Amino acid sequence: MKSKDLQQVVFRKYEDGDGPTKNFRDLNDSLGLATIKRWCKMIRDTGSIQLSKSPGGPRFARTSKMIQKVKHKLDQKKMVSVRSLAKDCSISKSSSHRILKEDMKLYPYKMRIEPKLTEEHKNKGKKIVNWVGHNF
Structure with missing residues (x-):
């Protein structure tokens, strides 16, 4: 109801x-x-039930203006982290996360640092895998 x-x-x-x-x-x-x-x-x-204002606090971050600002940022750059988006728009990290997930139906990504492997590292890894496969 x-x-x-x-x-x-x-x-x-x-x-x-x-x-x-x-x-x-x-x-x-x-x-x-x-x-x-x-x-x-x-x-x-x-004699009636008249609420003076809508329940809940006022919205500051998830306004239509802020959502448009976030869309504009995403149009400029395809991949934007939640932290950088929050910093650029001067809103909290959780608010930027909610805008991406709930309002825009997107999923934020997290930067992952991958090690740079040389051929020597790859060959060493293959030797270890072969050794484990034969000995166990």
Whole structure:
């Protein structure tokens, strides 16, 4: 159920005379008791449930403007690490990671340092593999 639907259910049940705890039990823990009590107080005071602002904190990093900025960065460079992206856009590493995964459906990569192997290293490795294969 969406929040508006839950608000309407609580409003109707409260008008019918059900208290906050009865509403809480009837809704099977889909809402917290404190929320239901707060809504009932709003109904008593104003006659309706009007939330002054949307729940949760304001968004700073995952705005549409920031997502466009990240897309522009990816258009310039095909491979960008999460750390460098966060540094360039002045946002946290976790926010840049969320933008890539959740908003853009991409997977970030991690730089891996591979050792430079010479032919001597490769031949030595083959000798060890052959020795292990014959002796064990």
